[in-house]
Structures are given as C-alpha cells and as structure tokens.
Amino acid sequence: MGSYGYAGQILQTPAPAEGGKVKKKWFLNFTLSDLENEAKEDKKTLIWDFVFDGAYTEKQENDPSAILSYARYNNNLYIRYFQSVWLEFPEMVKFIEEKVRANGYSKGSRIYLEAAATGMPAAQTLKRYTDLNVIISKTPHNDKMARLNENLAFMEAGRVYLEKNGIWIEDFLKELMIFPNAEHDEAVDLICMAIDKAEMKKSRVLAY
Numbered sequence: 001m002g003s004y005g006y007a008g009q010i011l012q013t014p015a016p017a018e019g020g021k022v023k024k025k026w027f028l029n030f031t032l033s034d035l036e037n038e039a040k041e042d043k044k045t046l047i048w049d050f051v052f053d054g055a056y057t058e059k060q061e062n063d064p065s066a067i068l069s070y071a072r073y074n075n076n077l078y079i080r081y082f083q084s085v086w087l088e089f090p091e092m093v094k095f096i097e098e099k100v101r102a103n104g105y106s107k108g109s110r111i112y113l114e115a116a117a118t119g120m121p122a123a124q125t126l127k128r129y130t131d132l133n134v135i136i137s138k139t140p141h142n143d144k145m146a147r148l149n150e151n152l153a154f155m156e157a158g159r160v161y162l163e164k165n166g167i168w169i170e171d172f173l174k175e176l177m178i179f180p181n182a183e184h185d186e187a188v189d190l191i192c193m194a195i196d197k198a199e200m201k202k203s204r205v206l207a208y
Contacts, residue, residue, distance in 0.1 A: 020177060020178065020179060020180075020181070021148060021149075021152065021179065022148070022152070022155060022176040022177055022179065023156070023177070024173055024177055026155050026156050026157075026158060026160070027155070027158075027160055027161070027162050027173065028158055028160070028161045028162070029161060029162055029163070029164040030078055030161040030162070030163060030164060031163070031164050031165070032080065032163060035071075035073065035078060038073075039073060044073070045108065046071055046073060046104075047071055047072075047106065047108045047109060048069050048070070048071050048080060048103065048104030048105060048106065048109055049069070049070060049071065049109055049110045049111070049112070049194075049197065049198075050067060050068065050069050050070075050099075050100050050103075050105070050109065050110070050111040050112065051067070051068050051070070051111075051112045051137075051190050051193040051194050051197065052065070052066070052067045052068075052096060052111065052112065052113045052114075052119070052122075052190075053065060053066050053067075053114060053119075053186055053189050053190055053193075054092060054113065054114070054116075054118035054119045054122055055086070055118065063184055063186070064084040064085055064086045064184060064186060065084065065085055065086070065087060065092055065095075065118070065186075066082070066083065066084035066085070066186035066187070066189070066190055067081070067082070067083055067095075067096065067099050067100075067190075068081065068082045068190040068191070068193075068194055069081040069082075069099075069100070069103040069104055070194040070198065071104070072198035075159065076159045076160070076161060077154070077159055077160045077161070077194060077195060077198055078161045078163070079160065079161065079162050079163065079172075079191070079194070080103055080104055080163050080166075081099070081103040081163070081166065081168065082166070082168045082171075082172045082187065082190065083099065083168055084171075084184065084186045084187075089118055089121070089122070092118065092122060093122055093125050093126060096111070096122065096126065097126065097130055097132065100132065105132070107133075109133055110133050110135050110197075111126070111132055111133060111134045111135065112135050112136075112137040112193065112197055113134060113135070113136060113137060114136075114137050114138075114139055114140075114193075115136050115137065115138065115139050116139045119136065119137075120136060123135075123136045137193070137197075144179075144180070144185060144188055144189065144192075145180060147188075147189075147192040147196075148179065148188055148192060150192070151191070151192045151195045151196070154195050154199075155191075155195075160191070160195075171187075172187050173187075175187035175188065176188060176191065
C-alpha cells in the first residue's frame with residue numbers, strides 16, 4: 001500500500017505523520033539573536049533576501065500569494081519568515097513592501113518575483129515607487145515535483161533552519177509534508193526558489 005496509501009486509507013490523512021517526500025525531522029531551528037551574534041563574531045554580514053510568488057485574486061478558493069525571507073550563512077539556509085495571503089493587486093504591492101521591511105530588508109537585500117501571474121507588474125510598480133532592490137526571476141521550466149526533487153538533498157542534509165518562534169512554521173511544514181496532496185503548495189515553490197537563489201549566490205562568490 002505504501003506510506004501514502006496507508007495514510008490515506010487507514011489514517012485518513014493526506015500524507016504520513018512524519019511527512020511524505022519532505023520530512024519534518026529534516027528541519028532545525030534557530031533564534032534570530034543567536035544567528036546575528038554569530039555573524040557579528042565571524043565579522044560577516046547577514047543579508048536577508050526574499051522570494052515572492054504572486055497570484056491574481058483575494059478569493060480563497062484560488063491559490064494565494066506568498067512571501068519568504070531567507071539568508072544563506074555558512075552553507076545553510078535560514079528562513080526567517082513565511083506567509084501566504086489572498087490579496088488584490090494594489091494591496092499585494094503594499095504587502096510586499098511592508099513585509100520585507102519588517103523582516104530584515106537592507107541595502108544588500110534582493111527581492112525575487114517570478115515573472116508569471118502578477119509578478120511582473122508588481123516588480124515594475126515596486127521599482128517605480130520604492131527604493132527596494134527588486135529582481136524579476138524567470139519562470140521555472142520544470143514542474144513543482146521536479147523542482148522539489150532537485151532540492152530534497154539540501155533539506156534532508158539538515159541545511160534548512162526555521163526561526164524558532166515563527167508562528168508560521170506549523171502551516172509551512174504542513175504544506176511541505178503533505179505535498180503533492182496539499183490544497184496549496186506555495187511553501188514548496190518558495191523554499192525551492194530560495195535554495196536555488198542561495199546556491200546561485202554562493203556560486204557567484206566562489207567564482208571569484
């Protein structure tokens with residue numbers, strides 16, 4: 001029957017308790033103050049970047065928009081914040097600016113918005129009316145499952161840390177663990193996007 005079959009038919013849940021392809025035990029915790037102090041002692045700059053997946057509507061039967069704040073430090077990914085919301089376009093642009101400024105944005109930060117859906121117009125609006133560092137990201141060429149499979153090893157190795165006191169953690173992990181049977185899957189999209197962007201940044205640094 002397999003773990004998914006057992007979970008669905010016997011336990012009446014969409015995924016095994018420990019998770020499907022993504023396991024809860026892979027994720028570690030960190031406290032923001034400890035991470036900042038460690039970076040300070042190492043004389044390194046902690047840069048928080050952001051990935052955003054935009055949707056079209058505030059209707060909750062459709063997919064939401066979502067944002068994730070992360071930093072790459074000592075070859076690990078630290079996720080500070082995640083939230084998914086249903087907003088119309090004007091409110092969504094305000095939401096992006098509000099959330100990045102509240103979650104570590106600095107002059108060295110980058111905000112990546114996918115060109116699909118409302119990503120392009122949101123990026124253009126933010127570039128015009130704010131001083132935020134907005135980058136339009138290419139739409140992925142492969143599907144969600146393929147992108148997740150490409151990043152599973154990074155997660156399984158315990159390289160992803162979640163901010164210990166984040167009220168968003170339960171919902172975030174639930175989406176990851178239930179995938180592909182979750183009602184929404186923005187957490188999968190954004191964690192894969194964050195890992196990919198962090199790996200690209202590391203490659204650029206090593207190239208020098």
